[in-house]
Amino acid sequence: MKRDWKRKIIGGLCLTSVAFVFQACYGTPQDFGNDLLVEGLVKSKKTGLPIKGIKVSVDERVQYANTDENGKFSLYIDKLQHANIKFKDVDSTQNIWFSNKDTLITINESVLTSKQPKVYLNIELENK
Amino acid sequence: MVTMLKQALFRVFRKLETKHHELNYLFWECTTRCNLNCRHCGSDCSKDSFYKDMPLDDFLKALDTIESPSEHFTVVLTGGEPLLRKDIELCGREIRKRGMRWSMVSNGYLYNNEKHISLLNAGLGALTISIDGLESSHNWLRNNDKSFERVDIAIGLAASSSRLNFDVVTCVNKRNFQELEEIRTYLIQKGVKAWRLFTIVPIGRAKEDDEMFLTDHQFRELMDFISESRTRKDIDVKFSCEGFVGEYESKVRDSNFFCRAGINIGSILIDGSISACPNIDRTFSQGNIYKDNFFSVWQTKYELFRDRSWTKTGKCTECKDYKNCQGNGFHYWHGEKKNVLVCHNERLKKTTNC
Ligand code: SF4
Ligand code: SF4
Numbered sequence: 001m002k003r004d005w006k007r008k009i010i011g012g013l014c015l016t017s018v019a020f021v022f023q024a025c026y027g028t029p030q031d032f033g034n035d036l037l038v039e040g041l042v043k044s045k046k047t048g049l050p051i052k053g054i055k056v057s058v059d060e061r062v063q064y065a066n067t068d069e070n071g072k073f074s075l076y077i078d079k080l081q082h083a084n085i086k087f088k089d090v091d092s093t094q095n096i097w098f099s100n101k102d103t104l105i106t107i108n109e110s111v112l113t114s115k116q117p118k119v120y121l122n123i124e125l126e127n128k
Numbered sequence: 129m130v131t132m133l134k135q136a137l138f139r140v141f142r143k144l145e146t147k148h149h150e151l152n153y154l155f156w157e158c159t160t161r162c163n164l165n166c167r168h169c170g171s172d173c174s175k176d177s178f179y180k181d182m183p184l185d186d187f188l189k190a191l192d193t194i195e196s197p198s199e200h201f202t203v204v205l206t207g208g209e210p211l212l213r214k215d216i217e218l219c220g221r222e223i224r225k226r227g228m229r230w231s232m233v234s235n236g237y238l239y240n241n242e243k244h245i246s247l248l249n250a251g252l253g254a255l256t257i258s259i260d261g262l263e264s265s266h267n268w269l270r271n272n273d274k275s276f277e278r279v280d281i282a283i284g285l286a287a288s289s290s291r292l293n294f295d296v297v298t299c300v301n302k303r304n305f306q307e308l309e310e311i312r313t314y315l316i317q318k319g320v321k322a323w324r325l326f327t328i329v330p331i332g333r334a335k336e337d338d339e340m341f342l343t344d345h346q347f348r349e350l351m352d353f354i355s356e357s358r359t360r361k362d363i364d365v366k367f368s369c370e371g372f373v374g375e376y377e378s379k380v381r382d383s384n385f386f387c388r389a390g391i392n393i394g395s396i397l398i399d400g401s402i403s404a405c406p407n408i409d410r411t412f413s414q415g416n417i418y419k420d421n422f423f424s425v426w427q428t429k430y431e432l433f434r435d436r437s438w439t440k441t442g443k444c445t446e447c448k449d450y451k452n453c454q455g456n457g458f459h460y461w462h463g464e465k466k467n468v469l470v471c472h473n474e475r476l477k478k479t480t481n482c
Pocket of ligand 2: 456
């Protein structure tokens with residue numbers, strides 16, 4: 001621990017705030033961890049059964065994921081304090097159309113500042 | 129005086145870093161298959177590589193030997209072309225499950241909208257795409273007529289992400305040398321924030337191709353171009369870590385030259401070899417994940433990387449700048465290792481009075 005401080009102080013004194021952030025010629029820049037893992041499960045409110053093929057998206061962003069056969073989804077999104085997670089039935093795989101749902105989430109500070117921030121959502125959709 | 133003091137301080141810092149040798153950048157050569165056939169490629173990659181892709185489980189077993197990974201530990205997927213792996217998203221997710229981060233180097237050919245989304249979903253955090261000129265020079269170097277069109281799409285997508293730490297790299301050669309200003313403008317228009325330039329190592333299929341190598345004068349002009357570009361603030365231009373550039377040291381990068389191969393950078397290569405940057409001579413391998421514990425190799429071996437005194441040979445023997453340079457980038461030591469392949473500092477000194 002003591003050694004780490006020494007390193008950091010001398011690195012700082014070298015006036016290279018980037019002393020600890022580097023990349024090799026053929027490598028990538030560092031990942032500063034600007035993301036948040038959103039996982040969850042989508043079920044039918046009526047039957048309690050998982051729903052496959054629900055499109056999960058965030059605000060108006062390009063990213064989306066579809067729920068799998070177990071109704072599960074998982075995607076890393078931008079690290080935001082507030083986000084609108086949208087659920088939309090796009091394929092009616094179960095021959096039932098489910099209503100769309102918007103869920104506003106607010107991430108608290110301790111989650112956002114954790115090493116791997118994540119939230120888990122349990123979603124129930126009504127039949128149309 | 130101030131410069132000398134800074135250099136001295138940096139040498140202390142480098143010494144501490146070497147002693148500490150914290151692993152925070154791990155290359156994984158996950159495939160050697162490639163969908164292009166670039167003129168400058170130092171590897172023997174091809175569409176049908178000699179090696180099969182490394183199974184994800186084999187890599188994960190090695191990764192799991194790392195005890196308490198460092199704060200910024202990142203796995204950098206490289207190749208070949210990583211996007212040829214069908215399980216690339218799964219690879220990324222498994223790395224993230226372990227509390228680690230991952231990034232990728234790609235030629236951009238297969239990076240379309242669908243891929244962009246699935247990679248972001250899988251927690252990709254940083255990305256480097258290579259472009260080697262405007263359309264005709266890029267396609268010439270890549271030996272592919274569609275290459276520019278495809279990389280143009282890839283760059284647009286990657287630059288549109290607010291989350292990816294994304295940069296573009298360019299291998300500067302005689303063909304694209306005159307286009308640097310135009311490439312710069314093109315990248316700014318595409319919304320790219322960072323651009324890294326490097327030169328070719330005289331090995332592999334590039335060795336015999338004179339068009340790939342800048343003259344000493346052009347190399348100096350390249351340094352001038354980078355240092356001037358850095359005074360304009362519209363894009364972060366820098367010279368890659370590849371070598372010590374004497375008088376330009378503080379002008380072309382954010383930090384002094386420091387080859388971190390084997391100090392902070394490790395790798396697991398396609399055949400399981402444990403090494404540092406994938407571009408260094410394969411005889412520097414320190415072990416193999418199929419018979420050694422990866423992390424204990426990292427902790428206990430790598431002597432040649434952490435004590436560079438063996439590079440005081442050939443032209444480096446009498447060099448006044450040795451203490452700042454330590455024999456240039458590790459990837460400039462090949463074959464018999466009796467002399468450094470390229471000395472950037474010498475190239476610059478040759479053109480000082482012109
Ligand atoms: S001679 Fe060797 S040590 Fe000196 S600047 Fe060139 S590469 Fe570096
Ligand atoms: S071996 Fe080359 S690419 Fe790797 S850190 Fe050293 S200079 Fe950079």
